[in-house]
Amino acid sequence: MIHRYHSDQKAHPPHVFGIAETALCNLTRRLDKINQSIIVSGESGSGKTWNARCLLKYLTMVAVCNPGGFTPSPADCIERRILDSNHILEAFGNASTTRNHNSSRFGKYIQLQFSRGNHVVVASIQTYLLEKTRVVYQCDGARNFHIFYQMLFGANERERRNWLLPNVLSSDNLNYVPLNRSEDACNQKDKQDFIVTKQAMCNVGLSRSQQQELFKVLSGILHLGNVEFISDDVTGPCEIDSEKQGVDTSVNAAAQLLGLDVDALTRCLAFRQITASHKRRKSVFMKPCIKDECHTRRDCLAKLLYARVFDWLVGFINDSTMARSWQSYIGLLDVYGFESFSFNSLEQLCINYANEKLQQHFVHNFLKAEQDDCQSEGIPWQFEDFTDNKTCLDVIEGNISIFALMNQQCKLNRHSDPSSFCEFLLDTISSASLSRAHISVTSPAFVVHHYAEKVTYQVDGLIEKNKDGIPAELVDLLKISSKKFVQQLVDANVTSLQVIDLIIFLSSSMLHHETFKQRINSPSKTKGKKTTSTVVSKFKNSLDSLMATLHETTPHYIRCIKPSLECQPDSFDNVHVINQLRACGVLETIEISATGFPTRMLYSDFLKRYELLIRSNSEDVKDLDTKSKCAVITNLVLAEADKENKLKSFLFGKTKIFLREGQLDKLEVARLKEFNLSAGVIQIWWRKILATKSKQEAAVVIIQAGLRGWKVREDVKRRHEAAHVIQYAMIGYSIRLHQRKLDEQLNELNSDEFADSDVQECNDEQSQQNNSILSSNNQRYLL
Template structure:
C-alpha cells in the first residue's frame, strides 16, 4: 500500500484508514505546516486541509461563518480517529493560552475539551466484530470560538446510544469499555474525569452504579419465587443502594393499577423477569450516560457572551445492513439518508459554482434523489415512523403481522418500499441510497415504546446512592401527561426531533465532508483490498454524485 492516505474527490476528502499509527502524519510540525501554508488547498491532501479551510472561513467571516465538518464512513473506517485529529488540530492552532492572562485556566479549557474524548469513549464505545473501539452513539461536537477565533469552549450533543449492549452483547462482542477498565487501563479515564471536575466522591458513586449493573447482569430467574440467586441480588441491591426485597419484588411482580382502585399484584413470567432486569440495566446506564454528557458540557461549554462562532464536528454511525435489522438500523439509516440528501445538495451546488467560476457551460446532471425514501420513513401522516407511533399509542398488544398489513396498505405506492414474498417473518424492505435493507417488524413496536415499568423508577428514586437518586429524581414514573393521559414519547419521535435540530444546524453552516474508508474488512495494517475498497466506496459514497465529475 503506497503511504498515501488522503485524496480529494470533488468537495469531499477521502481518508483511507492505515490501521496503524503513521509516524509524523499528525505531528505538531505537520499541523504548523498546514496552518501556515499560504494556500493549504495546494498542499498534499490531508485532514488538516479540511480543518484549516474551515478555520480560515471563520477568520474571514465568509458567510455562513459557522462551519460543520461531517465525518462519515462505515464502522471501523476511522471517523472517531479523524474527529480526534480535528479536535487536536483546533486545540493546538486555536489555543488561547498564550493570549490570556491566567495561563492555567486557559490551558485547562483546551485540555478539558480533549479530555471529554476518553470519557465519552470509555462509556460509549465498545469492542465489536468490526472495530475494537466502536462508537455506539453518534455525536456532534461544537467547538466554540471567540472573536479572535480562539477556542474558548465546546459542547457535545449525542444521538442514540446503543443501550441494549449493557444488557447483552452479540457473540464475540463486548460491553462498553468502562466495564473492563474498572479492572485495568483505568488511569486515562480517571485522569480525564478529574480534569473535568468529576471528583473522587462522584467517581465513587459512578463506579458503584456500574458495579451494581454488573451484579444485576448475573441475576437469573429460575422460577418466579425462586430464591436461588440471593447473592447477586443482594450484591446488586447493596451497590445500587436500594432495599433488596424491593429490588426483588420489582423484578418479579407487576403492579397493576386501574384508576383509583387499589393496586393488583401479578407475578411475572420468567421471561418477563429477565426483560425487567435488562430494562433496569438499560435505563440506569442510559441515564448515567446522559448525566455524564451534561456534566461534560457544563465543564467545557463557554459562557454565551464569550464565543461568537463555532466549528461543529459530526461523527455519526455509517449506513448499516445486517442479517437482522430492526428499529436501531432504521433510525441509523434514516439519519444517513438525511445526511446524504444534504451532501448531494451541497455537492451539486459546489460543482455548479466551480463550473461558473471557470466559465464552463454546464447542464443539470440527473441524480438519484432520495426524497422518496425519506418520505417513506418520515412522511406525515403516512410514513413508517408515523404509522409506528400510531401503533404504539394504541393501548394494545403489538402485532407484527397486523402492522405489516397496515404498512402494505398505506405505503405500497411508494417505490422505495417492497416485501420479500417468500419471507415468513413480518418485515419490510427499504431501498436506501446505499442499498436495500430488510427490517424485521417483530419487536419493533416494543423498542419504539421502550417502556420502563413505573416500579423500577420508584425503586431508583429510593436509592441512597446520591447520584443514582439524582438521575431519577425528576422522572415521572408513569409518564402522566397534564390531563392524566399517558404520554408516550417514542424512540423514533425523539430521534427524528434531534435529527431535525441537527439538520437545521447543518443547513445554517458551511459544510465540509470527509469520507473515511476501510481499505480491508479485517482491519489489517497498511493493506489495501481493491474489491473491498470499491464496495465501501459504492455503498458509502453514492457514486452517482461523484460520477458527475467523470473521474
C-alpha cells in the same frame, strides 16, 4: 504536520488537517455563514472516530491564545479537557462489533466555541440515541460498552472490594458481559485504557467520590444481569432462583451498590403495578409477573440506569467545558456509520436513517444546490445526474411511513404480532424503496433500499423497543435509594437532561431562525392531548434540530472509505471501495468540483471584503455600480491567470459572483498584500513622526537651556546693581556718622578758651582729609 498545514495547506496533499484549516479560515474571514460544520460520515469501521480526534487535536492546537505566558497555557487546559471528555464518551459510548473494534454506539456533535479573536474558548457536546440495548444483549462476536471491560480488567483489589466485583473472571458469572479469557492482548488494552479513563475523569473535574459512586452503579448493573427468576408454572408467579450459584450474591450486591432494600428490589422486579380507574375511584394493585416479564423488567432497570449515567456524564462535561459567552463556533459531527448485520432491529434502522438524512444534506447542499444556484443565476451549466434519496426518506419518515405506522401501533398499547405488523407495513406503504425480505429469511422482516445498500430489518421486538416503556414502580424504587447519586440520576430534572442540553446547545444558533421562533412562541396544537413519546419520535426531533443547525452553518465534508470488511491492515477490496464511492456520491462530487464553482458570494459581500484592492488603482470607479466594481477587482487579480487557463476562473451571475477552486485564495493573498503595503506606508509615516518628534524635543531642550541661562544672567545683574546701591548708601551713612563725631569734637575744642593754634590747624587738616575721602568715594560710585 499540524504547523505545515496551518502555514500553507495548498502546498501539501489533501488531508483532514486541510479541511480543518479551511473551516478555520472561513471562520476568520467571516464570509456568508460564519459558523462552520465538519461532517464526518462513512460506514461503520471506516475511521470516523479517529478523524474526529484528529480534527479536535488540530483545532485546539492551532487556535492557541496565551498572552500572559502561563504554563500550561489556558488553551492547553481547554485542549486537554476537550480531548479528555472525548475519551470518556468513547469509553461509555463505544463498543466492539463484528465490523469495528471501536464502534460509536451513539452520535455526537461537538461544538468548539471561539472568542472574538478566533481562539477556542471551550466546547459543548450534544449526543444522539445511545444504544441502550447493548447493555443487556450483544450478538455473537460483539462486546458490551468498553467501560465494563475496563473496570473488570483494570480495577485493583481495593476497588474490587468497594465495587463488589467478582475476583474470578469466567464466561459463566456475568450474563451482561460475556468474557473470553483467551484474549489476553485485548484484556491488557482494557487495563491500560481504564487508567487513562480515570485520569481523564479527574481532568474534567470528576472528584474521587463521584467516580466511586459512578463505578458502583456500573457494578450494580453487572450484578443485575445475574439476577434470574424461576417459576413452577409458565404463567405462575416468580421468585429468585436461589438454587443457582451466585444469584443470591448478585441480588444482595446489586441492592447494596444501588442503595436499595433487597426485598423491595425483588418485589419490584417480580410484580408489576396495575392502576384501574372507575368513575372517581382509582384502584392500584400488584400483579405477579411471569418469568419472561421479570427478566424484561430487570433488563429495563439496567438500561435505565446506564442511560441516566451516560446522560449525567454528558451534562457534567458540558457544565465543565461550556463557555458563557462566545462569538462563533465550529461543529464536529461524528455519528454512527451505516450498518447492516445479520440481525437488524430498531437501532440499525435509526442509525441508517440518520445516515440517510446526512446523505440528503450532502446531496442538496453540494450537488443539487450547486446546479440550482447556477440555473437561477443564469450561469451556463452542464447538469449531472445524481441519486436523490428522497424516496427512501419518505418511506422511513413520511406521513405514511415506517415510523408513522410504528408510532400508531404503539398508541394502541397492546401486544402486536410481528407477522401481522409486517404484512400491514408492506401493504400500506407502496414504494420502490421498500420490499419484502428474501424467502430465505424465516422471521418477519422487510427490506429498505438505502443509498448504500439494501438492509433487512427484523420486525420481532421492533414495536416493544420503540415504546421504550419504563415502569413507574422502577423509577419510584430508585427514588427512595439511600444513595444520593442514584436519586440524582432518576430525578425528574435529569430525565429531560438531553432535551435541556439540546435547547441550550441550539439557543445561540437557532433563536434568530424565524421558524424556530414561531415554533417556540406559538401555542401547541396538541395542548390537552396525551402524546406518545416513542424512541423514533424523540430521535427524529433531535435529528431535525441537528439538521437545522447544519443548515445554519457552512458545511465541510469528510467521507471515510472502508478499505475492506476484514478490519485487517494491508487489506484492500477494490469492489467494496468502488461501491462506497458510488453510493456516497463521491464520483459525482469529484466531477462537479472539477468543473463547478464552489465559492459563491453576493456582490455586496464581495465588494465589502475586497474593495480595498481598487482604492489604490488610478482608474476612477466612483460612478460604477457594484457589479462593475467587482469586475474591476477580478480583472486586476485573476485576469492574468485566465489567459493560461481554458476554463474561466470566475463568472458573474445576476446577484452573485462565482469563483472556481483556488481563486478565493488568490484574492485573499492580494488583499493581504494590500494590507501589508498599507501597513508599510503607515509605518513609514509613523517613523517620520517619531523622528520629527525626536528632533523637536532636542530643539526644545536647547531653547530651554538658553532661556534658563539668560534668566540666570539677568538675575545676577539685577542682584549686582542692588548690591551697589546698598553699598553706596551704607558708605554715605558711615561717613556722615563719622563727620558728626568730628564736628562734636571740634565744637568741644572751640569752646575751650585755652586751645592753641596747633590744635586749630590740626582740625583744619582733618576736615580737608575727610572732604577729599568723601569726594573720591562719590566719584568711584559714579564710575
